[in-house]
Amino acid sequence: MKEIVVISGKGGTGKTSITASLAYLGGKDLVLADCDVDAADMHLLMQPEKIKSEDFYSGLLAKIDPELCTNCGICANVCRFNAIPVINNQHIIKPLDCEGCGYCEKVCPEKAIIMEEQNVGFWQISNTRINNKLVHARLGIGAENSGKLVAKVKNEAKQLAKTDNKKYVLIDGSPGVGCSVVSSLSGANYVLLVTEPTVSGIHDLRRVYTLVKKFSIKAGCIINKYDLNYAKTQEIIDYLQEENIEHIASLPYDEIFIKAIHSGKTIVEYDKEYFYEKLKECWNRILELIEN
Amino acid sequence: MKIAIASGKGGTGKTTLSTNLAKYLSKEFEVVLTDLDVEEPNSGLFLNLDEILEEDKFKMIPKWIEDKCTLCGICQKSCNYHAVIQLGEMILVFPELCHSCYACSELCPEEALPMIKQKMGVLKQFKTDKLNFVESRLEIGQEQAVPLIKETNNFVENNFGKEVLKIYDSPPGTSCPVIEATKNADFVFLVTEPTPFGLNDLQLAVETMRELNKDFGVVVNRSDSNNKLISDYCDSQKIKIIANIPNKREIAELYSSGEEIYSKVPEFAVELKKIKSFLINELKVD
Numbered sequence: 319m320k321e322i323v324v325i326s327g328k329g330g331t332g333k334t335s336i337t338a339s340l341a342y343l344g345g346k347d348l349v350l351a352d353c354d355v356d357a358a359d360m361h362l363l364m365q366p367e368k369i370k371s372e373d374f375y376s377g378l379l380a381k382i383d384p385e386l387c388t389n390c391g392i393c394a395n396v397c398r399f400n401a402i403p404v405i406n407n408q409h410i411i412k413p414l415d416c417e418g419c420g421y422c423e424k425v426c427p428e429k430a431i432i433m434e435e436q437n438v439g440f441w442q443i444s445n446t447r448i449n450n451k452l453v454h455a456r457l458g459i460g461a462e463n464s465g466k467l468v469a470k471v472k473n474e475a476k477q478l479a480k481t482d483n484k485k486y487v488l489i490d491g492s493p494g495v496g497c498s499v500v501s502s503l504s505g506a507n508y509v510l511l512v513t514e515p516t517v518s519g520i521h522d523l524r525r526v527y528t529l530v531k532k533f534s535i536k537a538g539c540i541i542n543k544y545d546l547n548y549a550k551t552q553e554i555i556d557y558l559q560e561e562n563i564e565h566i567a568s569l570p571y572d573e574i575f576i577k578a579i580h581s582g583k584t585i586v587e588y589d590k591e592y593f594y595e596k597l598k599e600c601w602n603r604i605l606e607l608i609e610n
Numbered sequence: 611m612k613i614a615i616a617s618g619k620g621g622t623g624k625t626t627l628s629t630n631l632a633k634y635l636s637k638e639f640e641v642v643l644t645d646l647d648v649e650e651p652n653s654g655l656f657l658n659l660d661e662i663l664e665e666d667k668f669k670m671i672p673k674w675i676e677d678k679c680t681l682c683g684i685c686q687k688s689c690n691y692h693a694v695i696q697l698g699e700m701i702l703v704f705p706e707l708c709h710s711c712y713a714c715s716e717l718c719p720e721e722a723l724p725m726i727k728q729k730m731g732v733l734k735q736f737k738t739d740k741l742n743f744v745e746s747r748l749e750i751g752q753e754q755a756v757p758l759i760k761e762t763n764n765f766v767e768n769n770f771g772k773e774v775l776k777i778y779d780s781p782p783g784t785s786c787p788v789i790e791a792t793k794n795a796d797f798v799f800l801v802t803e804p805t806p807f808g809l810n811d812l813q814l815a816v817e818t819m820r821e822l823n824k825d826f827g828v829v830v831n832r833s834d835s836n837n838k839l840i841s842d843y844c845d846s847q848k849i850k851i852i853a854n855i856p857n858k859r860e861i862a863e864l865y866s867s868g869e870e871i872y873s874k875v876p877e878f879a880v881e882l883k884k885i886k887s888f889l890i891n892e893l894k895v896d
Binding site: 425466493499 | 690781782783
């Protein structure tokens, strides 16, 4: 079983639209995982039917028992996150500032602080309308540990691929270069980078690929909206050569991306000709590359 | 006055709006724009300003002093992040997991885990006339954006007075980096686009802002014949739509080469003017 991760650094490059199309083309050979748990959109194209759903607990939050608390202030003194202010003569925990380190709990002489596990969201396995299964999740508002939820989604997808005897896990990664991207990348066999010929697209591609290199994963790149700026497209092609990243394809700036989303379809379903052929070539090429 | 530009979904036009709005407003006000998307800071690519300051930003992590350690195991037990692990006769520190809470260091009876500095990113300050710009970029391999966002916020607080209009370009999403970037703002502009993806992610962003008790309004980018998708939702939730930036290929092209947009696309300038009026009339910016 091989793991393919699609990332872009920058948001809005067309990553989810392209991943959904590849998922359509791969059909029942794969399990699809939406690891963009902060702003998950894949389900909007897949009409998921829930098979299984579970709450996700991760990270701790301090809680003060006012009955036991003598307001000695030791907890507030050790807290590096300024999460324990005094309100109406009582020390309280500010949930959004508490990082769950538990230092306060360990130093409280009255044992008035307990650490509680946080429900930070849920994850779910669904049947999609395109003959595969989707593992997706929703992170609670302002939750920490998106990296851990990403790891959970990925591991569930891998497990599912094993039990169902699927050849591939296809992962829609998250933007940025932080913990959730690191979680998306770890253990992957192939990275598909989706970029666009804009100053920010190139900038973010370079940063995220610097991260990919640390994992020594083979990478390929799709340049989306290539006709928006030919000079920048050339700049990307030069960069890809320099870094030995295969340039898989260039796709034009086209309203079809938006129209397909509005109709709840993937691009390859919406446009059976040009985009279907183009993305079919991409998918076949990616499979060739990971099998060798 | 502090205003944050945020969105659930990436690529909706936060940076386009932040940079153009900051330039536009700096004709009349003293403005500092801060790029808090420290994982992928882009605002600077769209501004042509002179760098006046560069400084490394550090986080504190424990360092094991073997000679002092008695292998009592307290440090491992005190770390809720599994960033300090005892392996045989060794203490291993995993800096990327460390939240700098100091528990292991200060609870160690032998002072065998002093906190030392580790570089997490670089902060830069730029200035031209009445426009100031601050950005921080996270070192590749550092996983936590929040400590660097905090440091950057502190820098802006300490270096710019109340009279300066502060605009913050926030990271995408709804998790901890967004909270850190928006929690001190007086008003948040949520940028979205009229697609089902845009709507879904706007709903998440709205929930986040309500959780934080923030005042917020919506700016629709790439506004087209599908605007009803967003306006129906905003009407039902009694959310104000402050501006509608049209969907034009010309804007995408100017953006692609990092050029200023409002001076070349009059329809864009009209929308910035609406935002300015809103700031003056509703938020009493003067």
